[in-house]
Amino acid sequence: xxxxxxxxxxxxxxxxxxxxxxxxxxxxxxxxxxxxxxxxxxxxxxxxxxxxxxxxxxxxxxxxxxxxxxxxxxxxxxxxxxxxxxxxxxxxxxxxxxxxxxxxxxxxxxxxxxxxxxxxxxxxxxxxxxxxxxxxxxxxxxxxxxxxx
Numbered sequence: 639x640x641x642x643x644x645x646x647x648x649x650x651x652x653x654x655x656x657x658x659x660x661x662x663x664x665x666x667x668x669x670x671x672x673x674x675x676x677x678x679x680x681x682x683x684x685x686x687x688x689x690x691x692x693x694x695x696x697x698x699x700x701x702x703x704x705x706x707x708x709x710x711x712x713x714x715x716x717x718x719x720x721x722x723x724x725x726x727x728x729x730x731x732x733x734x735x736x737x738x739x740x741x742x743x744x745x746x747x748x749x750x751x752x753x754x755x756x757x758x759x760x761x762x763x764x765x766x767x768x769x770x771x772x773x774x775x776x777x778x779x780x781x782x783x784x785x786x787x
Contacts (some may be wrong), residue, residue, distance in 0.1 A: 652734040655694045656685035657702035657741040658717060660784055668784050670766035671743060673706050678695040681769040684708065685736050698739040702754070706758050707747035713740045713787055720728070720774035738778050740787060 659671035672681040686701035688694070695714045702708040716737040746758075761769065767779040 653685075654685045654687055654696040654734060654736040656682060656683040656700065656738045657698040657708065657712065657734045657736050658778070658782060659702055659706065659708050659741045659743050660732045662781070662784065669759065669760040670779060670782075671706060671708065671760055671762055672766055672769060673759075675700050676752075676755050679757075680771060681766075683736075683738065683770070683775070694737055695739045698737075699741055701743055703747065704751040705756060707750035707753065708741065708743050709747060710741050710743040713742075715739075716784065717782060718774065718778045720772045721776065722772055736775075738775070740782065741783070744782070 660668045661671070662668050673684055674680065676681050684698070684702040684705040686697060686704075687695045689700060692700065693714070694716070695712045699708075699710075699712040702712075716739055719735050719737045722736060723732050730741075763779055763782065765778040770776055770779065
């Protein structure tokens with residue numbers, strides 16, 4: 639886990655905050671919620687840019703609500719970070735780093751900002767790790783254990 643003070647620091651990269659949305663299943667461990675990106679349709683976690691007046695974990699929770707209608711409790715310690723390429727203008731890719739915060743889902747809203755723009759689906763941790771592209775994110779998903787929070 640990464641202390642919030644370290645998350646807030648920047649190192650010349652663009653920084654985003656992601657929510658690892660999970661729910662506990664009776665006798666089945668836990669499941670991970672993934673959404674599709676609007677542009678390419680690949681499976682990702684809800685994430686977004688820093689928001690004025692919000693901490694990194696609060697930003698991750700807000701993005702999870704806006705993108706997937708997720709309501710729940712977010713942990714204020716990051717599980718880690720992963721790198722992804724950001725294509726802001728087609729000529730250059732600016733490196734981006736996303737810090738991941740676990741969010742225990744209590745319910746899904748019927749109405750939210752991006753409803754109908756993305757697919758939302760629950761997966762086993764093994765399947766979720768296979769579906770995301772970034773190697774470090776795969777590792778974060780595989781290692782995540784809600785019992786350790």
